[in-house]
Amino acid sequence: MGGAFAAGVLAATLYGGSPAGADPAALPTTAGEAVQRMVDLSRQSEQLNQQALDVQTDLDAKLVLQHEADVELAESTEVADHAREEVRKFQPVVDRTVIAAYQGARTNRLFAVLTSNSPQQLLDQMSTLDVLSTKTSDQMNLFKSATNAATAAESAARAADNKARAAATRADQVRAELESKRAGLSGAIAQVVSAWGTLSAKDKTALAGSPFPPGFDRDSLLQGLVPGSGTSALAAGLTRIGDPYVWGATGPGQFDCSGLVQWAFKQVGKTVPRTSSQQANYGTPVDKDDLQPGDVVFFYSDISHVGIYAGNGLMLHASTFGVPVAVAPMSSTPYHSARRY
Template sequence: MRTAVAGMVVTLAVAFGAGAPAGAEPAPQSPDVMLADYTKLGREAEQATEAIHNTAIELGKQRDAVAVATTDTDAAEANLVALDKKAEELQGAVDALVTSSYKGARVNRLYAVLVSDSPQSLLDQMSGLEMISRQTVEDVKKFTEAKTTAEEAKKAAVDAKVKAEAAVATAEKTSADLQAQQSERVFKATEIRAMYQALTGKQLAELAGASVDFDPKLLPAGTAPEVIAVRAAMTRIGDPYVWGATGPDQFDCSGLMVWAYKQAGKTLPRSSQAQLGGGTEVSRDDMRPGDLIIYYPDASHVGMYVGNGYVIHASTFGVPVAVVPVDKAGPFNSARRY
């Protein structure tokens, strides 16, 4: 046992540089640097998390596109088979008329006059020949249309197949990228948790920021979806930030928005980037409680406006859901109304 323990001590000493010369150990980080590093890492983790949410949304769209393209291809191929069969039937009718004409079935008025031996016979001949002529024109027209339609259907089927194959390839690549991002997110989350444990009480207080005592009476009344959503979000104050969480008692930034509007019967996109792409854009001066505020140039953070210049958001690991001044949540990008 002593030998095993001694071996472990030597291994750890080598791994962590215990055998380095005296004075070679790196100096401990200052509290300010440690907090800055933690904040930076948390920001990167949130960016990765929202990117993953957005990639999952795109992956779902691509899978839907594959399903639609496959259905379209099957339908186009079935239609092509039916049109080919119809074209064969029309070709047979045209061939029969051509053969009949070749064997002596004249289809003109002069021939009718020449072979008629009475006025009534002439009328009968002309009437029959007129019907044959019209039928011939109609058959040729139908055959031409059917042939054109069949060719268009064939092209549509080929195009649909190409699109389906491209969508499948894109979906597979996106899925691989998603897995890589997921692994990176897990690593960052582990690193952040370790750093969080090392923060002092003063650093934790600075990270959380000053608490805001927002009076719920300032919230609008009524049963409009945005009113229900903002009131629902306010009930989550103090809940922890957890990457990828959508409630009911832990959230990431976009997850809080999704959960709050779900209480109002509305489904929001899962990522902050997709939330930027939805709803209706409103100017900062026209924001109302319930509007979403998108932050950062890459739209990697989101909060909900509660009125009077304040926003509720799930900011980062270690900081619970809170109400803060709008500009304390990050650099303003856009506001969206759902």
């Protein structure tokens, strides 16, 4: 197949769906169909790659919450155990008081008056009763406080236990989703690699295309760089031209689309999220008519592709399997939005 034809297929369908009426399960019968199938499968694998990365990020966050809930549970349990121990310290006093009351112990002032044989004995008995009463009252108050603290601590421990169980359940659910996404991605990658193997060397070269479009002037584009700016990140990214696309890769020698963006901005001191959908919520929105070199541009309704704007309707991106990092027209990909970091 001629290079011009293959390039035309690539430009028209690099991130598009299958042609109308095409059967995705049918084996290609022409070189053009083989390239088309390769492109379609690559697109699907890229979507799955970004989805799997999003779920992995979600799982990481859920595991952090689970750990925090487990720590809270351990601390609450320790407090509850200590509170119950405090209650046990006062239990003998409470038991003696209850038994004395049950047995009809005479511990009031009237009893002292009735049983005293002399004024001095009366004073002594009343003084002793005051001391015992105060001591018992104090200990009963302490017992009550300890009981209230134990009740509150046990309630907190139960709440922490429920929280930890819920966090573990959510983490397990996300982990199962991640395993499903990874299985789907693994299958998609196998199909892409298989389809790649059906292409001739000439078709592979045509599919890879040129690293720069005609007339692209990198030196003029990068004049007057501002340290830490988006243009500086673009300059860093341009040093990776020709590096291969690899699912889940973040550099320095191979990338997926969001991995390239993350790596480029890391070189200028900015830490941006890992996936395209997360990156679409970072920085500030930019209207398409106000794009400047170094802005981050997103594509598709599910924001499953991302690149760095390179001016004149072009973008730097890690395209797809078989296509190295390159500068390409944005018009070949359904535009979604843009952000400035």
